[in-house]
Amino acid sequence: MPLECVVCGTLLTTRSPGAVGPYPICHAVPCRMVLDQRATLGEAAFRQHLHWRARNTREQRARARAEDERLRTLTASESAENLAQWAAVEAHLPSHQADQFIRLALPSGPARQRKPAQGRRHNYRDHLKDIIAQATLPNDEAPPADVVATASGSTLPGQVCALCRGGCCTRGGDTAYLSADTVRRVMAQQPHWRPEEVMSAYLDRLAPKTQAGSCINHTAGGCALPREMRSDVCNRYLCDSQKELQGRLDEAPALRGVVVVQRRQDHWSRHLPERDNGVVGAASLTESSVSPGPGNS
Ligand code: SF4
Numbered sequence: 617m618p619l620e621c622v623v624c625g626t627l628l629t630t631r632s633p634g635a636v637g638p639y640p641i642c643h644a645v646p647c648r649m650v651l652d653q654r655a656t657l658g659e660a661a662f663r664q665h666l667h668w669r670a671r672n673t674r675e676q677r678a679r680a681r682a683e684d685e686r687l688r689t690l691t692a693s694e695s696a697e698n699l700a701q702w703a704a705v706e707a708h709l710p711s712h713q714a715d716q717f718i719r720l721a722l723p724s725g726p727a728r729q730r731k732p733a734q735g736r737r738h739n740y741r742d743h744l745k746d747i748i749a750q751a752t753l754p755n756d757e758a759p760p761a762d763v764v765a766t767a768s769g770s771t772l773p774g775q776v777c778a779l780c781r782g783g784c785c786t787r788g789g790d791t792a793y794l795s796a797d798t799v800r801r802v803m804a805q806q807p808h809w810r811p812e813e814v815m816s817a818y819l820d821r822l823a824p825k826t827q828a829g830s831c832i833n834h835t836a837g838g839c840a841l842p843r844e845m846r847s848d849v850c851n852r853y854l855c856d857s858q859k860e861l862q863g864r865l866d867e868a869p870a871l872r873g874v875v876v877v878q879r880r881q882d883h884w885s886r887h888l889p890e891r892d893n894g895v896v897g898a899a900s901l902t903e904s905s906v907s908p909g910p911g912n913s
């Protein structure tokens with residue numbers, strides 16, 4: 617009979633430090649903490665406790681394994697579908713050369729617009745009030761450095777985000793990742809702005825209609841805030857496809873364009889089991905043009 621941890625079921629060797637005694641245990645801290653209860657609970661109560669903890673731990677592990685397997689299967693089937701979509705777009709690209717185009721998969725930001733509920737505007741105003749108050753407390757620290765994404769001179773990163781429609785902005789909620797640090801940075805750049813003016817600068821940029829289910833600053837035309845008023849989170853964040861693109865732009869041979877397959881869900885919902893993440897489009901982008909893939913015109 618193989619020796620296994622009484623809590624989590626991990627296989628142990630006879631040389632494992634916790635392998636001796638009536639309750640073999642692995643090195644994991646949560647498992648050892650269960651065993652530590654033996655000293656205080658008494659044998660009968662400890663056995664009951666152990667039974668519950670072992671059952672919960674093994675159920676959690678089984679769920680995690682099933683989820684890993686689901687994601688592996690999903691990723692494999694999406695990858696196969698992406699390959700076919702990219703190849704179909706490339707077949708229609710005049711003088712396509714594989715080393716001059718990069719293949720990317722994108723999520724989709726919300727397509728519909730909605731007037732933000734009054735409650736959302738109140739939440740935003742309250743959040744701004746809090747962070748402006750924090751930012752204007754006496755503080756000896758230098759204001760945070762200006763963080764603005766580096767411009768490569770290529771139009772492709774902006775075109776890719778525009779095609780995606782802000783698929784990563786959907787978690788911005790009513791606070792848009794803005795913090796006291798953002799306000800301190802903005803006030804350092806605009807030294808004549810008093811707190812009321814900072815507040816107005818943000819509130820004045822609220823659009824009458826925003827993208828349904830997304831950040832309060834997410835509009836059909838992109839972010840309503842100029843880069844210097846956005847949070848560092850927003851200015852720094854790149855999804856994997858953008859990272860890949862921006863890395864490739866620094867390399868030779870020069871990139872002529874991007875071949876994109878786009879899926880239905882946003883960046884954060886794309887792997888949820890209850891959501892259909894089917895392909896919604898495929899296209900090629902160059903510095904100066906966007907061409908829908910075959911069947912997407
Ligand atoms: S960073 Fe990625 S997910 Fe976010 S808008 Fe751009 S392409 Fe879409």
Ligand code: SF4
Pocket residue numbers: 782784785786787788792793831832833834835838839840841846847850
């Ligand atoms: S503030 Fe702008 S960039 Fe940041 S999440 Fe909202 S819409 Fe996106």
Ligand SMILES: [Zn+2]
Pocket residue numbers: 621622623624625626641642643644647
């Ligand atoms: Zn264990």
